[in-house]
Every structure is written in structure tokens, then in C-alpha cells.
Amino acid sequence: MRAVSVIPGQENSLYLDTNAPEPDPDEGPVLVEAIAVGICGTDREVIAGEYGEAPPGAKRLILGHESLGRVLEDPTRTFAPGDLVAGIVRHPDPVPCPNCAAGEWDMCRNGRFTEHGIKARHGFARDRWRVQPDHAIRLAPTLDAVGVLLEPTSVVAKAWEHIERIGERARWTPRTALVTGAGPIGLLAALLGVQRGLEVHVLDRATAGPKPALAARLGAVYHHRGVPDLDLEPDVALECTGAPTVVLDVMEKIGPNGIACLTGVSSGGRRIALDAGHLNRQLVLENNVIFGTVNANRRHWRQAADALLQADIRWLDDLITRRVPLDRYPDAYTSPGNDVKAVLEFG
Numbered sequence: 239m240r241a242v243s244v245i246p247g248q249e250n251s252l253y254l255d256t257n258a259p260e261p262d263p264d265e266g267p268v269l270v271e272a273i274a275v276g277i278c279g280t281d282r283e284v285i286a287g288e289y290g291e292a293p294p295g296a297k298r299l300i301l302g303h304e305s306l307g308r309v310l311e312d313p314t315r316t317f318a319p320g321d322l323v324a325g326i327v328r329h330p331d332p333v334p335c336p337n338c339a340a341g342e343w344d345m346c347r348n349g350r351f352t353e354h355g356i357k358a359r360h361g362f363a364r365d366r367w368r369v370q371p372d373h374a375i376r377l378a379p380t381l382d383a384v385g386v387l388l389e390p391t392s393v394v395a396k397a398w399e400h401i402e403r404i405g406e407r408a409r410w411t412p413r414t415a416l417v418t419g420a421g422p423i424g425l426l427a428a429l430l431g432v433q434r435g436l437e438v439h440v441l442d443r444a445t446a447g448p449k450p451a452l453a454a455r456l457g458a459v460y461h462h463r464g465v466p467d468l469d470l471e472p473d474v475a476l477e478c479t480g481a482p483t484v485v486l487d488v489m490e491k492i493g494p495n496g497i498a499c500l501t502g503v504s505s506g507g508r509r510i511a512l513d514a515g516h517l518n519r520q521l522v523l524e525n526n527v528i529f530g531t532v533n534a535n536r537r538h539w540r541q542a543a544d545a546l547l548q549a550d551i552r553w554l555d556d557l558i559t560r561r562v563p564l565d566r567y568p569d570a571y572t573s574p575g576n577d578v579k580a581v582l583e584f585g
């Protein structure tokens with residue numbers, strides 16, 4: 239069996255193991271044949287040796303946390319052979335903490351959770367993988383070309399769920415949403431905003447490539463200048479760049495009772511000037527909320543599957559700007575400028 243692997247902590251150790259063992263039955267009774275895995279910045283961090291951890295007792299880690307596959311066998315009969323599924327990335331910590339005990343492992347308190355293809359658990363970038371039935375999400379057969387987008391969609395489904403829960407602290411009638419960053423997370427966040435009936439504005443530096451048209455086809459308004467230049471006061475902002483100046487601009491830009499959700503992971507180490515008193519005054523006087531979000535639990539994965547089913551499949555398909563066959567796997571992990579989402583295809 240083939241498996242895209244790394245030695246965690248070792249820079250540029252990416253290799254294709256062509257003699258990988260079949261998945262261990264301990265990983266779960268549901269045996270799945272891989273269709274595709276999506277690639278994101280986390281994979282590149284693991285390949286760079288900055289992040290990632292092999293399973294206990296192992297030296298290598300199989301990559302891949304954005305999955306799509308077809309069930310080969312499931313003795314529990316939760317799934318039928320041929321069902322389209324994606325595997326949930328994070329597993330609860332072994333203690334477990336109160337959140338993990340309640341199935342909210344996305345809110346784990348002690349950091350001892352494990353994640354497929356990232357942290358102490360093999361990933362899905364292999365010909366076949368196994369999973370527990372409660373850690374697989376069924377997708378409609380019509381999503382066979384785009385279901386690999388379920389993982390990034392689960393992240394934005396959680397973001398929107400938390401925005402709505404925070405909004406319900408008072409009378410909540412949001413009208414406009416601003417999304418900064420038109421990568422896969424930003425565009426999927428915009429999709430879920432449009433599905434909620436909001437007027438969505440997408441802001442990104444790109445003036446060429448597929449991003450402006452992808453935003454326009456959603457019915458969103460695309461902007462390529464800075465956040466301060468926008469002539470609007472969004473009720474909701476989803477910050478998906480992690481760029482420090484954009485993050486601060488978004489905090490300043492949200493309107494009265496506005497909610498800013500931060501999803502981008504910044505690298506740190508860069509200082510920028512900030513009038514903290516002015517920002518604090520504005521947050522207080524406008525009842526603003528700034529919050530961060532990461533990962534997703536089973537409920538969000540199901541919400542994401544519903545969101546993909548409601549979306550235009552051609553639009554989702556165009557979000558995948560590169561499909562790389564497994565025998566050219568190193569190409570999938572490079573990041574050419576105009577990519578939105580690259581996927582590695584099996585089969």
C-alpha cells in the first residue's frame with residue numbers, strides 16, 4: 239500500500255512509502271479506500287518539521303487530514319460498501335477533559351487530543367485507511383468530486399455556529415458580513431454566509447486568478463483594497479488571513495454589536511503599533527466581541543455536509559484549482575500563487 243509520509247521534526251522528509259502496511263484494525267472497523275486528500279498550510283508546516291508528531295512508538299507519520307474515501311467494508315453496518323465518507327480529524331484526549339467528555343473535542347482544555355495526519359495519529363494520505371464509525375461522516379453520492387472540501391467546511395461551520403450563539407446574547411438581526419482572505423477557508427466562510435441570507439463582502443489582495451470570480455459567483459462583493467477603505471460597517475467579520483494588520487483592521491471595522499471571528503493562525507514575532515486605549519473604547523462602547531476558533535466537532539462536520547449539499551457543485555469543483563495524481567505527490571505540496579485548494583488524488 240502507498241502512504242505519503244514524513245519523519246516529524248525532520249525538515250523536508252516527505253516521501254512516498256510504497257510498501258506501507260495495511261491499516262491496523264485497532265484504528266477502527268470501517269475500512270475505506272482513499273479517493274483524495276486536500277492539502278493546506280498545516281501539511282506544509284509538518285513537512286517543514288515545524289509541527290507534527292508520530293503515533294506512539296512510531297518514527298514516521300502518514301500525512302493527510304482532509305479526506306474523502308469510499309467504504310470497502312464495515313462489519314458494524316453503520317455504512318454500506320460504496321458509501322462516500324470523510325474521516326473526522328480530531329479525537330478526544332484520553333483523560334478526558336470536560337469538553338472532550340461531552341464530544342466537544344474542538345474545545346479540548348488540556349491539549350492532549352490527537353489528530354489524523356498531524357498529531358500522534360496516522361493520516362488519510364494512503365490507499366486505504368480505517369476509522370471508528372462515529373468518526374466518519376457520510377456524504378451524498380453527488381459530492382464524489384468535491385467531498386474532500388468537508389474538513390475545511392467543518393471549520394467554518396463551527397465558526398458560524400459560534401458567531402450565531404454569541405449573537406443570540408441580544409436581539410440579533412445581522413445583515414452584512416465581511417470575510418478577509420479568499421483562500422479555501424475564506425471562500426467557504428463566504429459560502430456559508432450567503433447561505434444564511436447575508437450580504438457578504440470578500441476582501442483579498444488578489445486582483446488576478448480565480449478568487450475574484452469565485453466570490454462573485456457566490457453573489458458576494460469582492461474587494462482588493464485595505465479593510466479601512468471599505469464603506470461598510472459589518473455586523474459579522476470572519477478574519478481568515480492571520481495577517482496582523484488585517485486582524486487589527488477587522489477589529490476596528492466591525493459595527494455596533496458586531497462580532498469578529500478570528501480563524502487565521504499568525505506566525506508571531508512581528509510588532510505593529512496599536513492604540514490600545516482607542517480600540518478598547520470602541521469595543522466597549524459598541525458591545526463588540528472578538529473571538530478565536532479552531533477545529534470542529536461531529537456536529538459541525540454534519541452541518542458542513544449539509545452546507546456542501548446545498549452549494550453549487552460546479553462552484554465547489556472550481557474551488558479545487560489543482561488536482562495532482564499520487565505519483566506526482568511532491569507537486570501537491572508546493573503552493574503556486576493562484577492556488578485556492580490543491581488536492582492529491584488516489585486511484
Ligand SMILES: [Zn+2]
Pocket residue numbers: 330331334335336337338339343345346347348349350351
Ligand atoms: Zn480534552
